[in-house]
Structures are given as C-alpha cells and as structure tokens.
Amino acid sequence: MAVVNYEKEGRIAIMTLNRPEALNALSAELSAELRAAMIDFRDDPELWVAIVTGAGDRAFSAGADIKGFRPGPREGQPELPTEVVRADKIWKPFIAAIHGYCLGGGLELAMTCDIRIAADDSQFGQPEINIGFLPGAGGTQRLPRFVPRAWAAEILLTGDRIDAQTALSIGLVSRVVPRDQLMPTAMEMAKTICTRAPLGVRACKEAMIRGYELSLEEGLTLEREKVAECRATEDFAEGARAFVEKRPPNYKAK
Ligand code: CAA
Secondary structure: OOOEEEEEEOOEEEEEEOOHHHOOOEOHHHHHHHHHHHHHHHHOOOOOEEEEEEOOOOEEEOOEOHHHOOOOOOOOOOOOHHHHHHHOOOOOOEEEEEOEEEEOHHHHHHHHOOEEEEEOOOEEEOHHHHHOOOOOOOHHHHHHHHOOHHHHHHHHHHOOOEEHHHHHHOOOOOEEEOHHHHHHHHHHHHHHHHOOOHHHHHHHHHHHHHHOOOOHHHHHHHHHHHHHHHHOOHHHHHHHHHHHOOOOOOOOOO
C-alpha cells in the first residue's frame, strides 16, 4: 500500500502522507514516495500547484520515524524530502494543509511549503531536543527566519508545542480554519493560484526563495532577471490583453 497518496485533480497535485497509525511519521519509504511525487509534480506540465497534507484524524506528521533511527553517523541513513524543493528547483507552489500534530520533520516539511494553512486543532513543535537530537531537516535554519527569533529559540530549545492560534500570531501559518474547512480552503487557494499566470507564479516563487539568501542588491538583480523572462512569455502578453479587453485571461504556461 502506498504510504503517500498522490492524486491529480485538474491542475492540482494532492500529496497525502498516509501512515495514520504512526501519525504520518516520515519513514524512509514515505520519504522516497514523497520525493518521487514531488519530482513528478515538477515535471508534469499539466500540474501547477501542489497540496501536501496528512491522512487520518490526528496528524499532518509527527516527524521523522524515530523507530527507524540508528545511532552513529548519518551516512547511508534516509534523508527527509525537505530539501527537494530547493535542490531540485521546484518553483511551482506548494500549500501545506495542516491538522493535528505537525512536529519535528513534519514541521520542517511544512516550512518547505510556500503557504501553510492550519486547522484549529493543529499543534506545532520541534521536539527533537526531547530525544537527544536537534532538528536536522532545516528546522534550526528556517524557523528563526520565519518567526520572531525569541519564539524560534523557545520552540527549538524547549521542545514544547504551540497551538494553531499561537502559530498564526507569530506568522508560522497564514490562516487558521475549522478542521472541516481545511481541505476546502486549501483547494480554493490552489484553484485561485491556478487562475494566475503559471510562469509568473513560478518566477515569483523562485525570486522569493532564492532571494532569502541574497543581499537586497543581489535580490533586486535576480528580480530584474525574472521580470525579463516573464516579459518574454506569451502569458504576459495575454494577461495585459485580457485586462484591456475586460475578459478573464487564458493562460497556457508559455
Ligand atoms: N516516529 C515513529 N513513530 C511515531 C512517531 C514518530 N515520530 N510519532 C508517533 N509515532 C507512533 C507511536 O509510536 C505510536 O505507535 P504505536 O501505536 O505502534 O506505539 C503511534 O504513532 C501513536 O502515537 P502515540 O501513541 O505516541 O500517541 P500520543 O497521542 O500518546 O502522542 C505524540 C502523540 C505527542 C505526537 C507522540 O507520538 C510523540 O511525541 N511523537 C514523537 C514526536 C517527535 O519527537 N518528533 C520528532 C521526530 S525526530 C525528527 O523529526 C528529526 C528531524 O528533524 C528530521
């Protein structure tokens, strides 16, 4: 049985972590399947936006599979798929639809998504410190870049969890919705993004992600490069034409 359900609905890819009995812990098998789904999403021209979510009532993901941990060096041990987006240059957007536990590698995975929507029952944390470890899939680096530093330090160094409203108040997620509205909200947002010019969306994401690591000067240079690329697309011409003709644009990702 697949431990990631990978579905395609029109232009939207839905990746559902599917080990509910283990709170969707990120086993080697699940990580491999998720990576394969992400690469398929990147390479399928029909797909424009992805949603990552968790199966079952209790968790988005409780993190790396602790039962698979082996002491000693990391070599030969499975990597979580948290660097796929950057390393494999997936500039199509990802939405994380989060409910229940979103811990450790689960939170690190959610932080590699571009937009995080939380159900009101969500709980977030980096509990690695409780088990003699530290976040090893980007958490020590992304969390302090995403939320105020004092909150990042508290979450990372205590291992305690925060609830959905706190996550919202510190900017870890962009909205909190009732549990039964989670997937409808994520789908609606994905559909909205699908009405926008896809190459513009991807250029925008690439500039944003790569820009985090650049000086303002370098970031503005990157932005100018992306603007030049975008201006050369058919969709750029179509967007302006549709505006003038007062009709919805018909984008083709060209
Ligand atoms: N790995 C493997 N199995 C896990 C798991 C994990 N991260 N989290 C939960 N499970 C399993 C449990 O072992 C249990 O399985 P069994 O029924 O076979 O015993 C099942 O999921 C249900 O979990 P609990 O019975 O523990 O449920 P609970 O409601 O009592 O507690 C919880 C829920 C607080 C989330 C607790 O399960 C927990 O603390 N889990 C571990 C969270 C954690 O430490 N995550 C970080 C992992 S390390 C990491 O992610 C490293 C990194 O940065 C890459």
